[in-house]
Amino acid sequence: MSTVEINAEPEAITIETAKTAVVMIDMQRDFLEPGGFGESLGNDVALLSAAIEPCKALLSTARQNGMLVIHTREGHLPDMSDAHKAKVERGDPSVRIGQMGPMGRILIRGEPGQDIIPDLYPLAGEPVIDKPGKGAFYATDLQAILQENAIENLIVCGVTTEGCVHTTVREANDRGYRCIVPGDCCGSYIPEFHEVGLRMIKAQSGIFGWVTDSQSILTAITT
Ligand code: TIU
Numbered sequence: 001m002s003t004v005e006i007n008a009e010p011e012a013i014t015i016e017t018a019k020t021a022v023v024m025i026d027m028q029r030d031f032l033e034p035g036g037f038g039e040s041l042g043n044d045v046a047l048l049s050a051a052i053e054p055c056k057a058l059l060s061t062a063r064q065n066g067m068l069v070i071h072t073r074e075g076h077l078p079d080m081s082d083a084h085k086a087k088v089e090r091g092d093p094s095v096r097i098g099q100m101g102p103m104g105r106i107l108i109r110g111e112p113g114q115d116i117i118p119d120l121y122p123l124a125g126e127p128v129i130d131k132p133g134k135g136a137f138y139a140t141d142l143q144a145i146l147q148e149n150a151i152e153n154l155i156v157c158g159v160t161t162e163g164c165v166h167t168t169v170r171e172a173n174d175r176g177y178r179c180i181v182p183g184d185c186c187g188s189y190i191p192e193f194h195e196v197g198l199r200m201i202k203a204q205s206g207i208f209g210w211v212t213d214s215q216s217i218l219t220a221i222t223t
Pocket residue numbers: 025026031038041074134159160161163164165189
């Protein structure tokens with residue numbers, strides 16, 4: 001564990017790796033593979049695949065350096081008691097949350113589609129946070145886990161940039177965590193929103209946090 005400076009915008013940030021967690025947001029089959037929730041909403045899921053390799057490299061380095069790695073999965077209990085009607089009945093998806101798709105029931109915990117993609121699968125012992133909302137703090141144990149581990153900084157990766165990544169960064173920022181977002185480790189079905197989402201984080205002296213890329217983090221941690 002060490003103190004390192006990461007090149008970032010709007011300015012470089014110094015972190016203690018022991019007080020920094022990597023948070024992988026919703027890298028689930030339901031968002032990244034055909035036949036899941038993302039595609040049911042009319043999206044081209046291939047747009048998210050570019051984030052997989054940078055996330056893999058970052059996970060590997062974080063694990064080698066003993067950093068806390070946390071994964072999240074958006075999804076609902078099989079009885080859907082935690083799924084708001086307003087979410088389930090939203091819009092006109094091809095398959096609704098809770099209905100059967102090729103990877104099991106859409107966005108339901110325990111179904112194959114709700115699980116994390118094999119390339120980024122959690123290691124035994126890494127916390128996996130099941131969350132009913134877009135943000136990773138709402139109705140979860142995330143804050144308790146961060147407090148138990150004396151975490152002060154989050155490196156937030158995952159999908160989608162303007163969706164669950166942004167919501168989580170905003171929630172974390174309001175709770176006093178410094179958030180660093182490697183843009184190439186995130187992705188959106190709407191490329192413009194990915195770009196603007198990153199710009200929104202780092203604008204106004206880093207109103208929500210810092211934006212960087214995976215290589216800058218790897219370089220900082222390994223040299
Ligand atoms: N649809 C969309 O862009 N995002 C989500 O529904 N969830 C996440 O971002 N994980």
